[in-house]
Amino acid sequence: MRPTASSRRQTGWLLGSVTALAVMLIAGGSMAGGALAQQNQQPVSPSTQPAPPPAPAAPPQAGQDSYKIQSQVNLVVLHVSVLNDRSVFVPGLKQENFRVFEDKVEQKLSFFRQEDVPVSFGLVIDNSGSMKEKRPQVNAAALTFVKTSNPEDEGFVVNFNDDYYLDTEHDFTSDTEEMRTALERIDARGSTALYDAIIGSLDHLKKGTRDKKVILAVTDGTDNASRHSLQNAIEQAQRSGALVYAVGLFSDEGQNRREIKKARAALTQLANATGGLAFFPEDASDTEAICTQIARDIRNQYTLAYYPSNAARDGSFRSLQVEMVAPRGSSKLSVRTRTGYYAPRGPSSGN
Secondary structure: OOHHHHHHHHHHHHHHHHHHHHHHHOOOOOOOOOOOOOOOEEEEEEEOOOOOOOOOOOOOOOOOOOOOOOOOOEEEEEEEEEEEOOEEEOOOOOHHEEEEEEOOEOOEEEEEEEOOOOOOEEEEEEEHHHOOOOOHHHHHHHHHHHHHHOOEEEEEEEEEEEOEEEEEOOOOOOOOOHHHHHHOOOOOOOOOHHHHHHHHHHHHOOOOOOEEEHHHHHHHHOOOOOOOOOOHHHHHHHHHHHHHEEOOOOOOOOOHHHHHHHHHHEEEHHHHHHHEEEOOOHHHHHHHHHHHHHHHHOOOEEEEEEOOOOOOEEEOEEEEEEOOOOOOOOOOEEEEEOEEEEEEOOOOOOO
16 A cells, blocks of 8 residues: 555655665675665756767677676676767777776776666656746656666656655556656655665665666755765765766756755766766756656666776775777767776675
């Protein structure tokens, strides 16, 4: 049964408390994760909006191994976007076009593929008082994201204000109507606890059955109610390996410019650290086109994986860098992926 409005609020408070305890207990693990859930969505475009990427790549040919690579605990997995000088995705690159460095030491790739793989995702949507007039357009954009994504994706919706709530009936669903119902649970009021909602959603994302994980967050204000900090949210995102895309619906009307600048910087840091993107549309009506762009960006990426030469399981942060060796005659290429990960803790084991 669905909880009543009052019991739903109580449940959200309990979920937030459990997540706070879970964050304290987390020690390592760089790859996957989740055990709680809240809400999420996202539209709009970055400072310089890139052109829409092409349609997703064709599925792998018969005989290829199925996409299942994260069962190897020591394997470091990177989801990499490569764009040309017109900000269009570049397909058809080969393994030799990529060089991966961990803490400035080049690594030997063990896995390489360009493939439209299904993902587990969370739509994390701001439900504070200032979002009331924007929610219809944001909801439509979120549903566009779902419809444009891989049909085998699974997701959940978390709505948040002072607290955050998992509003889909199931932990994960591929049912568009279930998503629509969850998005329409609008109770726009209160403050903005964005970082708590993201951390809780990342925790819930661990329950997802897909290797690739994504958070899409939509907000219109500065976090002013979280128990956790921006750095806490970035760290948990880097530990999870999830891509975070963020949409900031900020306006000069009625909002302090200094606060807007701070909020933009926070969303940009969170997205950049995970290999995602941050978008800042001028109007909520722009979000639908941006959600389509985000869905296509997720479906048009390369997957690279390697066993790190540093086998120490010491829980340390390892910086990551991917360099391109462009094919002869190609234009200048830009590459985007997460900036690092946390090594697991435990007895060291050889690769």
